[in-house]
Amino acid sequence: MIIAIASGKGGTGKTTIAVNLAIALEGVQYLDCDVEEPNGHLFLNPRLTDIISVGIPVPRVDDSKCTYCGKCAEVCEFNAIVVIKEKVLIFPELCHGCGACSYICPEDAIEEVEREVGVVKKGEADGIEVIYGLLNVGEPMAPPLIKKVKQFADHQKIAILDSSPGTSCPVVVAVRDSDFCLLVTEPTPFGLHDLTLAVEVMRKLKIPLGVVINRSDVGDKKVWGYCKKENIPILMEIPHDRKIAESYSKGIPLLKDIPEYRNAFKKLYQDIKQEIKK
Numbered sequence: 001m002i003i004a005i006a007s008g009k010g011g012t013g014k015t016t017i018a019v020n021l022a023i024a025l026e027g028v029q030y031l032d033c034d035v036e037e038p039n040g041h042l043f044l045n046p047r048l049t050d051i052i053s054v055g056i057p058v059p060r061v062d063d064s065k066c067t068y069c070g071k072c073a074e075v076c077e078f079n080a081i082v083v084i085k086e087k088v089l090i091f092p093e094l095c096h097g098c099g100a101c102s103y104i105c106p107e108d109a110i111e112e113v114e115r116e117v118g119v120v121k122k123g124e125a126d127g128i129e130v131i132y133g134l135l136n137v138g139e140p141m142a143p144p145l146i147k148k149v150k151q152f153a154d155h156q157k158i159a160i161l162d163s164s165p166g167t168s169c170p171v172v173v174a175v176r177d178s179d180f181c182l183l184v185t186e187p188t189p190f191g192l193h194d195l196t197l198a199v200e201v202m203r204k205l206k207i208p209l210g211v212v213i214n215r216s217d218v219g220d221k222k223v224w225g226y227c228k229k230e231n232i233p234i235l236m237e238i239p240h241d242r243k244i245a246e247s248y249s250k251g252i253p254l255l256k257d258i259p260e261y262r263n264a265f266k267k268l269y270q271d272i273k274q275e276i277k278k
């Protein structure tokens with residue numbers, strides 16, 4: 001079972017929920033697909049066992065075979081390959097590695113070479129299998145790395161998947177095929193606005209969803225009204241607590257500092273299971 005944790009906006013406590021749900025359940029996988037800024041491992045502190053380079057195939061042209069016909073440039077949807085007179089220019093950072101240019105080349109002049117976009121790190125922390133992607137600095141191509149992290153999901157286990165915030169392409173790639181998505185929000189106008197966008201995305205992807213309201217005693221009550229109107233279950237509410245903020249700032253998981261929350265996270269999982277069965 002894959003439980004994705006997402007949020008319409010950053011800073012809502014998404015990683016706090018994902019990390020502590022993993023700790024409360026024990027023996028699970030924690031997949032960090034927030035590959036631009038993975039930070040769950042800072043709380044879990046895994047002992048690393050593997051670092052795997054992840055790349056995408058980009059074209060390399062053999063000038064001795066190329067006739068500069070321009071077919072490769074015509075087929076590339078991303079303008080990653082351009083033919084000017086007697087020169088083929090390749091822009092590797094725009095290339096999505098689809099292979100269309102090498103397939104179409106009539107002279108068999110294109111070979112594919114691997115370009116690293118990031119690494120996947122694997123490790124173990126107190127019985128939790130931790131897998132996270134780390135995109136190379138300045139690298140725009142997050143989806144191939146996210147897909148690689150997801151390949152390590154063990155379908156015999158529970159996998160807690162931490163997605164990046166927002167509703168853009170990397171979020172869709174991360175949460176797609178999840179059994180459930182938990183959307184973490186806060187009761188503010190910005191929180192509500194971004195929650196509505198995230199709900200739309202999850203509904204389009206046909207992923208059952210529930211909401212966690214963090215810092216539930218600040219702001220207004222509009223998130224509750226919205227969830228009621230949209231028939232979205234609110235599965236957990238966490239009030240603003242200085243101790244939670246302090247443990248977060250020290251990189252200590254909430255459950256290690258305030259163990260009273262363990263039962264609440266276990267109940268959260270039971271409620272998710274009930275929602276999936278509906």
Ligand code: SF4
Binds near residue numbers: 061069071
């Ligand atoms: S399709 Fe092949 S032969 Fe034509 S310009 Fe591109 S690399 Fe050269």
Ligand code: SF4
Binds near residue numbers: 057078079096
């Ligand atoms: S592999 Fe695809 S994206 Fe990359 S240059 Fe070729 S056609 Fe364009």
